[in-house]
Amino acid sequence: MSALYDEIQEVRKRYPPGTRSAVLPALRLAQERYGWLSREAIEEVADALELTPAYCFSVASFYDMFHLEPVGRHTVEVCTNVCCGLLGAQQVLEAFEQELGVAPGETTPDGEITLRAVECLGGCSTPTIVAIDHRYRQSVTPADVPTILEELRNGGD
Ligand code: FES
Structure with a gap:
């Protein structure tokens, strides 16, 4: 076995x-x-x-947390459910799409980062919630996206 x-x-x-x-x-x-x-x-x-x-x-x-397709070395998961959606989650998701050059569900060509749009992550009081390798970032705005990705690529989160 x-x-x-x-x-x-x-x-x-x-x-x-x-x-x-x-x-x-x-x-x-x-x-x-x-x-x-x-x-x-x-x-x-x-x-x-x-x-x-x-x-x-x-x-x-x-369940959203299970991957039924291969994913990159890192995952960026943007909550697009109601609370986050009311405070700009779609714009946050689009900022990640633009910075990464991939759509939700896709992985960057170098295999490093998979972008996903996910359901409620349970952090509704501080939208928009983005899970970076399962660690939450709160109150994320589109302006935060370049810094978040730079930190991720440099080994932080
Ligand atoms: S709706 Fe985004 S964390 Fe709940």
């Missing part, structure tokens, strides 16, 4: 037997290991949890 299989068995022990509760942490482990959830990765999770790949895929495809 694979190292992922063993890790999933460890996580599985924390949940009641016979339930599907460990699906989310198992998918997260697979994504951490492979960077994204390929068909093979989802099959590995399903095998470890004794579930069907279709069920695991249905869970993975529901």
